[in-house]
Amino acid sequence: MKENMNISRRRLLASAGGAVAWASLGGVAMADDTTTPASKSNPGPVSAEKPLPDYAKWKNADSMIVHSANTIETRRTAFGSSGITPLDRLFVRNNVSPPAASIMDNPGAWQVEVSGVVKPRSFTVDELKTLGLASVAVVMQCSGNGRGYFPHKPSGTQWTVGAAGCVVFTGVPVKAVLAAAGGMAKGMAYMTSTGGETIPAGIDAKTVMVERSVPLSAMEDAILAWEVNGEPLPLAHGGPLRIIVPGYTGVNSIKYIKHLAFTKEQSPANIQQNSYRFSPVGVKGTPAHDSIWEMPPKSWINLPSDPKQPVKAGKVQISGVAMGGMHAAKTVEVSIDGGKSWHAAKFVGPDLGKYAWREFVFQADLKPGTYELASRTTNTKGQKQPKERLENNRGYINNSWLDHAVKITVA
Amino acid sequence: MKENMNISRRRLLASAGGAVAWASLGGVAMADDTTTPASKSNPGPVSAEKPLPDYAKWKNADSMIVHSANTIETRRTAFGSSGITPLDRLFVRNNVSPPAASIMDNPGAWQVEVSGVVKPRSFTVDELKTLGLASVAVVMQCSGNGRGYFPHKPSGTQWTVGAAGCVVFTGVPVKAVLAAAGGMAKGMAYMTSTGGETIPAGIDAKTVMVERSVPLSAMEDAILAWEVNGEPLPLAHGGPLRIIVPGYTGVNSIKYIKHLAFTKEQSPANIQQNSYRFSPVGVKGTPAHDSIWEMPPKSWINLPSDPKQPVKAGKVQISGVAMGGMHAAKTVEVSIDGGKSWHAAKFVGPDLGKYAWREFVFQADLKPGTYELASRTTNTKGQKQPKERLENNRGYINNSWLDHAVKITVA
Numbered sequence: 001m002k003e004n005m006n007i008s009r010r011r012l013l014a015s016a017g018g019a020v021a022w023a024s025l026g027g028v029a030m031a032d033d034t035t036t037p038a039s040k041s042n043p044g045p046v047s048a049e050k051p052l053p054d055y056a057k058w059k060n061a062d063s064m065i066v067h068s069a070n071t072i073e074t075r076r077t078a079f080g081s082s083g084i085t086p087l088d089r090l091f092v093r094n095n096v097s098p099p100a101a102s103i104m105d106n107p108g109a110w111q112v113e114v115s116g117v118v119k120p121r122s123f124t125v126d127e128l129k130t131l132g133l134a135s136v137a138v139v140m141q142c143s144g145n146g147r148g149y150f151p152h153k154p155s156g157t158q159w160t161v162g163a164a165g166c167v168v169f170t171g172v173p174v175k176a177v178l179a180a181a182g183g184m185a186k187g188m189a190y191m192t193s194t195g196g197e198t199i200p201a202g203i204d205a206k207t208v209m210v211e212r213s214v215p216l217s218a219m220e221d222a223i224l225a226w227e228v229n230g231e232p233l234p235l236a237h238g239g240p241l242r243i244i245v246p247g248y249t250g251v252n253s254i255k256y257i258k259h260l261a262f263t264k265e266q267s268p269a270n271i272q273q274n275s276y277r278f279s280p281v282g283v284k285g286t287p288a289h290d291s292i293w294e295m296p297p298k299s300w301i302n303l304p305s306d307p308k309q310p311v312k313a314g315k316v317q318i319s320g321v322a323m324g325g326m327h328a329a330k331t332v333e334v335s336i337d338g339g340k341s342w343h344a345a346k347f348v349g350p351d352l353g354k355y356a357w358r359e360f361v362f363q364a365d366l367k368p369g370t371y372e373l374a375s376r377t378t379n380t381k382g383q384k385q386p387k388e389r390l391e392n393n394r395g396y397i398n399n400s401w402l403d404h405a406v407k408i409t410v411a
Numbered sequence: 412m413k414e415n416m417n418i419s420r421r422r423l424l425a426s427a428g429g430a431v432a433w434a435s436l437g438g439v440a441m442a443d444d445t446t447t448p449a450s451k452s453n454p455g456p457v458s459a460e461k462p463l464p465d466y467a468k469w470k471n472a473d474s475m476i477v478h479s480a481n482t483i484e485t486r487r488t489a490f491g492s493s494g495i496t497p498l499d500r501l502f503v504r505n506n507v508s509p510p511a512a513s514i515m516d517n518p519g520a521w522q523v524e525v526s527g528v529v530k531p532r533s534f535t536v537d538e539l540k541t542l543g544l545a546s547v548a549v550v551m552q553c554s555g556n557g558r559g560y561f562p563h564k565p566s567g568t569q570w571t572v573g574a575a576g577c578v579v580f581t582g583v584p585v586k587a588v589l590a591a592a593g594g595m596a597k598g599m600a601y602m603t604s605t606g607g608e609t610i611p612a613g614i615d616a617k618t619v620m621v622e623r624s625v626p627l628s629a630m631e632d633a634i635l636a637w638e639v640n641g642e643p644l645p646l647a648h649g650g651p652l653r654i655i656v657p658g659y660t661g662v663n664s665i666k667y668i669k670h671l672a673f674t675k676e677q678s679p680a681n682i683q684q685n686s687y688r689f690s691p692v693g694v695k696g697t698p699a700h701d702s703i704w705e706m707p708p709k710s711w712i713n714l715p716s717d718p719k720q721p722v723k724a725g726k727v728q729i730s731g732v733a734m735g736g737m738h739a740a741k742t743v744e745v746s747i748d749g750g751k752s753w754h755a756a757k758f759v760g761p762d763l764g765k766y767a768w769r770e771f772v773f774q775a776d777l778k779p780g781t782y783e784l785a786s787r788t789t790n791t792k793g794q795k796q797p798k799e800r801l802e803n804n805r806g807y808i809n810n811s812w813l814d815h816a817v818k819i820t821v822a
Contacts, residue, residue: 079641080581080638080640080641080642081544081546081581081638081641082546082579082580082581082638082639082640082641083546083579083641084495084579084640084641085641086498086640086641086642087497089641089642129728130723130725130726130727130728131726131728132728132772132774133492133728133730133759133770133772134759134760135492135493135494135759135760135761135770136760136761137760137761168493168494168495168760168761169493170491170492170493170759170760227491227492227493228493229491229493229495229497229640230490230491230492230493230494230495230496230497230500231491231497231500312541314541315541315542316541317540317541317542317543317544319544348544348545348546348581349545349546349547349548349579349581350546350547350548350579350761350762350763350764350767351761351762352761352763353761356761359544359546361543361544363543
């Protein structure tokens with residue numbers, strides 16, 4: 001074992017063989033591989049035995065549930081209580097296998113083409129670094145986080161709570177990039193980002209390409225990021241360059257962005273037209289259905305949550321995370337009786353801004369017995385986390401407090 | 412090379428042989444090993460060739476300057492721009508070699524004795540976790556950070572800017588622990604913490620023991636922490652349990668705390684009585700000199716700062732970090748002409764609270780030439796970062812903006 005290799009190098013080397021290794025296991029992974037659903041009563045690991053893929057080998061294995069090479073979840077008990085998710089515990093979700101690790105050889109030279117502007121041009125990351133500097137703490141959350149709780153068992157990864165994390169991205173404001181490109185061309189309605197994934201020959205690009213459009217309003221706080229939690233953005237999270245669309249589900253924050261376009265129409269890619277649409281159960285998504293864009297308020301309890309680890313009777317600190325979606329989380333309530341009664345929880349630690357989540361805690365005095373712990377949050381606009389999920393075909397945007405409740409035993 | 416080992420395990424295994432390995436290099440390291448001073452004009456690595464010690468082998472080697480086994484500095488160009496310092500880039504400074512790694516085998520069982528209270532008792536970490544939950548983002552900074560700029564070459568590590576970082580610690584408020592111990596006994600004036608280092612037989616404990624007293628006012632926001640940046644607190648940073656005294660220099664935040672005492676007098680340990688005292692140059696510290704406790708306002712520029720890497724002419728984002736000490740940093744100014752003229756810089760990213768530092772940026776348009784970049788901050792109480800250092804024998808608390816200026820070449 002070679003101990004004196006630093007983590008960045010480890011990431012790079014680990015990634016070098018990754019694309020090849022996984023390609024040999026079945027080529028390009030398509031969106032939403034199906035895995036075994038987790039049961040609600042036991043939201044623990046569903047596939048603990050799968051190894052981490054090479055490009056994410058540097059993750060803390062004990063903290064992760066590996067659903068597939070492109071879908072890796074954070075364990076509910078592994079988030080910590082600091083508000084910020086450590087990078088080696090942050091979930092991974094790729095719609096298509098990552099590009100070759102060689103794109104990280106010279107991150108400063110990575111190019112992004114900018115179009116739909118007065119002066120279309122390309123920028124290297126090094127050039128972007130001269131245009132401005134911005135950091136934003138965001139909840140990065142997969143559109144399908146909580147899918148595992150839908151009773152109709154939608155196809156796709158059966159995430160419970162761990163396809164989410166709160167991290168700080170640093171880069172340049174999209175607005176500064178737009179200004180450097182002479183401003184937006186007339187008549188544009190969407191900001192469309194294209195990922196740098198390799199599209200295999202012989203496949204209709206539209207069926208595979210990772211390209212998402214969001215309304216222009218989403219540009220307000222968007223950045224092109226080269227850093228996360230103070231580290232150079234690793235390949236697993238979209239390095240060398242990723243667009244971060246705060247408040248929107250993860251799929252909209254395109255990794256290894258190679259093209260940023262201001263467009264009149266939404267992307268023709270399948271991932272925009274038919275996937276990530278809010279369609280009724282049993283009905284395939286179409287452009288007529290709402291696109292999965294903004295996130296709603298949501299909270300859940302992380303500790304205690306391990307059904308196999310009995311909690312000692314007496315004082316118990318019940319803690320979790322609360323996000324407000326497009327507006328800051330304002331209040332959180334906790335229930336220990338499955339939602340029959342509620343108590344005000346208090347926020348813990350620094351406020352990282354409206355797109356971040358906040359740690360909360362409620363102190364209870366628990367006698368031996370079983371308890372059903374739940375939390376619900378309300379944001380500064382008065383939007384409340386609902387009791388019930390909104391049913392939809394693919395199991396997107398589950399923010400039901402009831403689904404996220406956990407049973408614990410106190411002894 | 413075994414790739415599928417996670418970082419926590421790696422930390423643990425790396426630590427296992429650490430104490431032995433370094434002990435064989437000279438036993439217990441005493442305070443402030445002397446290393447070669449860095450020159451002001453080239454604040455780069457002074458000892459890049461030394462390996463990371465085993466207990467800190469998991470650090471990002473490229474980001475660190477290893478002065479000695481117990482003094483490891485963050486490179487000026489490695490802080491990132493996100494406000495939070497990644498754990499694998501955070502500096503390390505131990506007054507005495509860390510305890511055996513075996514103290515991390517069962518962190519929940521680590522005990523801290525609490526005395527000077529109405530009901531003296533011990534608490535395990537698991538018990539502390541039932542008493543409360545608090546997070547605080549702090550600048551952890553060695554008292555001697557910036558010592559390398561003192562012209563009289565004080566003994567001790569020749570730190571430049573990198574014996575500092577901003578991280579989020581999570582634990583229980585000291586106040587909650589005090590309440591659980593029945594409150595403070597009468598007549599106490601100090602909060603005194605003792606580290607869990609092993610004191611070799613045959614040495615007068617007072618000359619080596621790491622025990623520090625701070626005024627009771629420092630208890631207000633102090634916590635006993637078991638987590639940092641969302642991860643279990645590693646041995647290198649004081650795990651299983653460390654007291655965090657926000658706003659105070661690092662030496663006051665005792666690692667592997669085994670005893671928390673409320674006392675009438677300051678600790679009799681040498682590290683309290685004579686070390687970490689603000690004495691005139693040439694005069695040894697005594698209890699008559701001020702103790703090194705609270706930190707003053709300070710800022711410095713991190714990027715660009717590499718004298719070997721010429722900056723491209725044109726727009727340049729000049730960025731760095733600013734801390735306010737006991738009160739939040741309120742404003743930062745940047746100079747590109749060595750302090751002849753100043754420009755308002757703007758803060759970047761989330762505000763992590765008054766004890767944290769904030770990233771700042773000033774956008775300049777630079778023609779080819781040489782520039783001397785400097786920054787100075789003022790906190791919410793109007794306390795200003797001074798031009799000159801306050802001379803003192805051991806080179807503590809250097810917050811001179813002039814000392815921290817950097818020369819860059821624009822081509």
